[in-house]
Amino acid sequence: MRYTIALTLLAATTAATACDKCANYDNANFRIKQVTVQHDARIAATIWEVTVEGTAGKTTPAPAGQLNGAPVLGYVFPTTLKSTDVGFSATDGIVALALTSHPDFDDSPLWDENADGDYGNDGVVWHPHWVVLNEDKRVAGGLAVKQFAEGDKSVKLPPTNPGMPMYMDSPGYQVITEGNTIRVVVPDYRINNRRDFSFDGVACFMEVNTGGAEGGHGSGDKPMLGVYKVYSVASKDLTLPYKVR
Structure with a gap:
């Protein structure tokens, strides 16, 4: 039941127009044609895949030229995992693995995804984030990454987090694009050795809001990172029907 309200809101937006720029990526x-998560005992990891009608990962956002209003495209796996399974402190919400691209900023400073020796210039390269999503009616997609008060000592984030006051981690898993498939490899120990969870797949457009100040953390009228448009849902109704193979 804890997923029902937010997932219903998100599913309802698949037919809605959230913003003019969102339409630029509706292709x-x-x-999504299919999503799978398959366990491979040989490498003690799960392999998460999204298969699309076109070419997975080919489309990336056009830069906004600043952090405020920066576009983010994502292939997202909502799951029934607990926040504690992926290194966060206990909190309500939907734990999701998001494969994202965003050219205006780099939020994975520990990882050099394009292997050029510069750890701060590769936000456009598809990379993973663990996030906790919650309902947020301020955005057309009905969901946003869950925030907390800056400096709240009760909140625990993994040490690989990007340093923002929201439930987000930059775990550095390998992401591969190949034809119509994008996949990510997640070691078993990074999800508390869980294989009994359910999941779904969503392709969506998100946007950053800094409250008008570069480096700011959102404002009262918009979340820091919200969902503005859903392009497709694997199950059509976001019931998270899929199981790990």
């Missing part, structure tokens, strides 16, 4: 590269 076959974000129309």
